Amino acid sequence: MENNRLIYVKAILNILTALVTLILCIFLLPRVIIFFMPFIIGWLISLIASPLVRLLEEKLKIKRKAVSAFVIIAVLAIVILLVYIVGAKLVHEAVDFAGKLPDLWQNLESELDGVGENMSGLYTKLPLSVQERLMNIGNQLEDYFSNIIESIGTPTFTAVGNFAKQLPDIFMAVIMTLLSSYFFVADKAYISRFSQKYMPESLSYRINLIRKSFRNAIGGYFKAQFKIEMWIYIILFAGLMILGIDYAFLIAFGIAVIDLLPVFGSGTVMLPWAVIEIIGGRYKRAVGLLIIWCIGQIVRQVIQPKIVGDSIGFEPIPSIILLYIGYRAAGVIGLILVLPIAIIIVNLYEEGVFATTKKSVEILIEGFNNFRRLD
Numbered sequence: 555m556e557n558n559r560l561i562y563v564k565a566i567l568n569i570l571t572a573l574v575t576l577i578l579c580i581f582l583l584p585r586v587i588i589f590f591m592p593f594i595i596g597w598l599i600s601l602i603a604s605p606l607v608r609l610l611e612e613k614l615k616i617k618r619k620a621v622s623a624f625v626i627i628a629v630l631a632i633v634i635l636l637v638y639i640v641g642a643k644l645v646h647e648a649v650d651f652a653g654k655l656p657d658l659w660q661n662l663e664s665e666l667d668g669v670g671e672n673m674s675g676l677y678t679k680l681p682l683s684v685q686e687r688l689m690n691i692g693n694q695l696e697d698y699f700s701n702i703i704e705s706i707g708t709p710t711f712t713a714v715g716n717f718a719k720q721l722p723d724i725f726m727a728v729i730m731t732l733l734s735s736y737f738f739v740a741d742k743a744y745i746s747r748f749s750q751k752y753m754p755e756s757l758s759y760r761i762n763l764i765r766k767s768f769r770n771a772i773g774g775y776f777k778a779q780f781k782i783e784m785w786i787y788i789i790l791f792a793g794l795m796i797l798g799i800d801y802a803f804l805i806a807f808g809i810a811v812i813d814l815l816p817v818f819g820s821g822t823v824m825l826p827w828a829v830i831e832i833i834g835g836r837y838k839r840a841v842g843l844l845i846i847w848c849i850g851q852i853v854r855q856v857i858q859p860k861i862v863g864d865s866i867g868f869e870p871i872p873s874i875i876l877l878y879i880g881y882r883a884a885g886v887i888g889l890i891l892v893l894p895i896a897i898i899i900v901n902l903y904e905e906g907v908f909a910t911t912k913k914s915v916e917i918l919i920e921g922f923n924n925f926r927r928l929d
Contacts, residue, residue, distance in 0.1 A: 558921075561917060562917070562918065562921055564914070565913075565914035565915075565917040565918050566914075566918070568910050568911055568913075568914035569911060569914050569915060569918070571911075572908075572911040572914075591727070592727045592728075592730035592731040592734060593730065593731075593734045595731045595735075596730070596731045596732070596733070596734030596735035596736075596738055597734070597735070597738050599629060599633070599731070599735040599738075600734075600735050600738035600739045600742075602629050602633075603625045603629045603735070603739050604739055604742065606625045606628075606629070607625050607739055625739070643803055644803070644804060644807060647801045647803055647804040648804055650801070651801050651804060763901075763902060763905050763907055764898070764902065764907075766901075779814055781857075782854060782857060783810050783813060783814050785853055785854075785857060786810050786813050786820065786850050786853070786854065787806055787807065787810040789846065789849055789850045789853060790805075790806035790809055790810060790820070790846060790850065791803060791806040793842065793843075793845070793846035793849070794806055794846070796842070797839055797842045797843070797846075808823075809823050809824070813850075814890065815877065815889050815890065820847060820850055820851075821847055821851075824843055824844070824846065824847040825844075825847065827843055828840045828843040828844050828847075831843065873893065876892045876893060876896055877889055877892060877893070879892060880892025880893075
């Protein structure tokens, strides 16, 4: 009896430990990541620079610390240049698009009025209660989008002031990012030496498992998805340019971001857009949008098996549930990160990281079932 009590106490402690760890990961870990974000960005830059440093070491027989600064500066220059070119183009089109939103909204209202006149015969045949509901929904949507347009057009002087106040912090973060990226490359073995000297073996084992799973999820899932979305973006941008769509660079980027989300895909935007064009009588543009969408789907099906496989390892229904949880928890960022996090957790589960917690739960369930039996 005493041994059974001790086993139950251990099981409860194991479960409490798992719950505390989970709570810390949910509430504390994001704050820690944001706090140390300059070092995380520096580590990512070091991952890009390390292969080049290693190549120069092997080919030119140059010491690591002597060449790291040059390689990191070169990598930073390339990354900053690319980010500046793409970001400047996106910001330019976004600002121009925001400035023309009132005119675009008026054109959309006139087009919707024309659609309403074309469908007035069907609308009058509906029951009065349905007509009233549709009218209320239309008014609510109109007020909602009107408020959005007004808020976009209002100058945000407060936001500009807050940005100015944060300039010293931004400057310090940039300095820390550059310094950390250099030292992560120049003294790559420091982390492994530190973990071997001060970290318990059991904790080091679990961290290595997490790092391996994280590398597989980030290096596999995101890298593959990025390659696919680059092709999808090129197809979207070229197709929208051929159709003469304004702000093709910005619109193609937005659709590609939506296409990055599993289950949704580019059809979430392209198909309703084509339907609206058909209702508005612009049949050529509608056909063009459908052709662009079909080409993108064909290209995806051709390159996806080779790059990332036929699926990401989750069935559609669990994926939808996870996406909803991610969106409710962290918005768009949650939508993007929830499935890679799920992949990491599944990998850790398969590696046996949660074996102790699982066994503890089984012990408590078995003890509870034995206790509640009347015989």
